[in-house]
Amino acid sequence: MSVVRRISAAPVKVQRRVRDARSTRWDDHRAVVKAELVDAAIRAIEKFGDAVSMDDFAEEAGASKPKLYRHFGDRAGLYSAVAARLGSMMWESAQSTLLSGQADSTVDELFRSAVSAYVSLVDEHPAVVRFLMTNHMFQYSESGEGGAADQLRSAMEIISDEFARGLREVDAEESPVAVAVASILGAGLSATQWWIDHGRQNGMSRDMFAAHLCQTSWGIIDGAAATVGVRFHRDRPLGDPGFATRLDAV
Secondary structure (H helix, E strand, O other): OHHHHHHHHHHHHHHHHHHHHHHHHHHHHHHHHHHHHHHHHHHHHHHHHHHOOHHHHHHHHOOOHHHHHHHHOOHHHHHHHHHHHHHHHHHHHHHHHHHOOOOOOOHHHHHHHHHHHHHHHHHHOHHHHHHHHHOOOOOOOOOOOOOHHHHHHHHHHHHHHHHHHHHHHOOOOOHHHHHHHHHHHHHHHHHHHHHHHHHOOOOOOHHHHHHHHHHHHHHHHHHHHHOOOEEEOOOOOOOOOOOEEEHHHO
């Protein structure tokens, strides 16, 4: 009986391996096709803006609408995929600035570098950012699914964790950090929408807008720190022991 089991089991294992290999190849193929469809969707949005339709998406992709629905489920699924793509681009941008910054870079240098990278990305894809905002796909989802706002939050948390550490080192309450992050994101996204709709056309340069975001963000950070009697020294590296000091000790 054991011999029969050994003989009969082998083909089953082989068949399972074949099925698994086919499934893996199919999954890889679907991922490639979905990525190509998202690329086409981005091109369609850049052509037609907020007025883009599913017909426009299908035509740009050279595919049928049923194919789009098969891969994304519905219109919202396609929009979510575009938001996730933009979010990935934002995270890659953050990695190239915040995560690869020099150990001796000041907080202000890191912050300005990250903001400039964000503004550059918006300037390269204004129609896509505007489209996602219009369709409420740029919101803070708390889902962790990698959308644009989620990735912005992740990038902000790279620095906010250091701010929280600075507050702990001077025995100050950390809660202002969370509200500062929420305030910066909210104000920054509103300002971004204004810049896309009006600022760029009226001559506000990318550098000027980035400088505005930096200054307003620091205003929020400084105000939040002051509520717990702390001052952050932006001209120092994050790891500097004197990065955060009590106001009564300044």
